Amino acid sequence: MPELPEAETIVRSLRGHLEGARITRVEFRSARVSKSDPARLAGTTVAGVNRYGKQILWELDRGWVLVKLGMTGALLWNSEPGPYTRALVELTNGHVCFDDIRQFGSLSVMATPPNTLGPDPLEITSAAFAQRLRQRDTEVKKLLLDQKFVRGIGNIYADEALFRAGIHPKARTRQISAARARGLHLAAAELLRTAIEHRGSSISDYVDAGGERGSFQSLHLVYGKEGESCRTCGSAIRRIVVGQRGTHFCPRCQKRT
């Protein structure tokens, strides 16, 4: 559920509640949600809540908590714990439920913040993005999904960015001109910024920390639109599989070279 715009929306809706609050008790209700000891968190104060790609990082006065939302993870402020609540964090002023149906998400306590992922697409320049892209040789969609290449783009926004840039998802990165690679970055950055303004995409169950859905799904042009007419040329949107992920594109508007 969470890509960059959704993670950013969760951060913005959670930060005001957490910053300055002290954690009083943490409970892990599923063995697979965390390998850390919940007792280590009691007594720490939250200094900051930030996004790292599509992940969410809590800065504590002593250490860090990295929340990976997986496919169905949600951080909910003061919601009623339910059957899918995998972790419960109680603070002086309220509590956070980490709900996650499929349990691909996790919560880890770290001594230092992570730094293993690639640059944030909203921070890197188009020229640097194009240079990085052109020194690789693979299908462009696979590269966009590689968090070590850029952090934060997932299946929805990869398809939408490639459509907006007019690039075929299976285009070889080596064969994309520098100008088109820069255009891909510009399209992706504008897409992500607009999606943030719309508080993300809620296609199945994504909600922010207040339980609110996003609205950007109404502006999707190809994702989940197989068989529908392309808004630009009228051709039928096609669905193929790239890197084991469902991939949606317009066969006429999106070029391989």
Add this chain to the structure above:
DNA sequence: CTTAATGTTCCCCA
């Protein structure tokens, strides 16, 4: 019953 789902990781092969 089968397939697919906003993700990541591990394994094997070239």
Add this chain to the structure above:
DNA sequence: TTGGGGAACATTAA
């Protein structure tokens, strides 16, 4: 080291 391909993880919905 890079890239390709596949399986696995857990759960729900169509």
